[in-house]
Amino acid sequence: MEMIGAAQDARSIRVRLDVQLALTGDGEAERRLAETAAPGDGEAVDAAVACLGLAHLAWQRQQYDEAHAYGARVTRILSGWTSPQPQPQAMLRVAVAVLDLRVAQARPMPGENPDAHAVALLTLAREDALSSKDLPIIGAWAQGGAELAAYRGDDETARELFTLATRVGTHVGMFFPPGQAERLDAALADEERRESLLVAWRGRPVAAAAARIRELMSDLLA
Structure with a gap:
């Protein structure tokens, strides 16, 4: 074996x-x-x-x-x-949600609803991500949420979720599309504000950051 x-x-x-x-x-x-x-x-x-x-x-x-x-x-x-291991399913579902949102930004497809599809995939990924207790996977889930928030124009939520993903640690690497994320990059453009958020969260326990991720994602996916 x-x-x-x-x-x-x-x-x-x-x-x-x-x-x-x-x-x-x-x-x-x-x-x-x-x-x-x-x-x-x-x-x-x-x-x-x-x-x-x-x-x-x-x-x-x-x-x-x-x-x-x-x-x-x-x-x-x-x-x-x-599979007995929840991490791969969670990561791949988040990855497809992000891919669909990026494709929709580059060229909207008639009859497609990328927002609803991303919500469905991130909702399916929630149980796997949270049950894994794997912080990089929870961080990747949060980063997928940041992409969805940015797609909707909710820059404040996008910034906070991205910052929280950084705080808990995430390694999306090859799982997200190569190149720039137009709307998310725009939401993160205020580097000073993003850094101040990260500094504040670095002073708090990782468990508190994970709890805040759950709270923000619950509202985002509702």
Whole structure:
């Protein structure tokens, strides 16, 4: 069993590496991602990460329909996925919510409601994020909330959630689309105000920051 687990870990590391390589223009890495993302091929988590990587590649190429379609494939994989570990589901749902919001900012799609979709995904991610007690995952959930708040033009909530995510520690890394987040970046433009918020929260316990995240996200997703 240990050998099987090690092999699965090696495959997952390979997929994450292929995502990074594909984003730098490595065609072979892109081909491997497409193979891993194929239905019924390999572990669900690897297929979901591969689909997310292909979505980010399409986003980078400004192929927004394709990016959206790959994000939808991640959601479909997650809908049939059961795992004793809540972290991957939470992170991937947050990632797709952020992807959809960024795509909607770049090119709105007729008939789509990215706000409602983001709310649905972040709501599904809530239980997994909070039950994991994993602060970086809770921070990623908060950062997804910051993107949603910024999308709505609620800059104050966006700033506070982003600051709280920084306080508890989050490592979204490859899980969020590469490049700038137009509305969130605008909400965070007041660096002095953002820093003053962070200084205030650094003086308080992490548990208090996590509790404030739950409170803000509850209001945001209501």
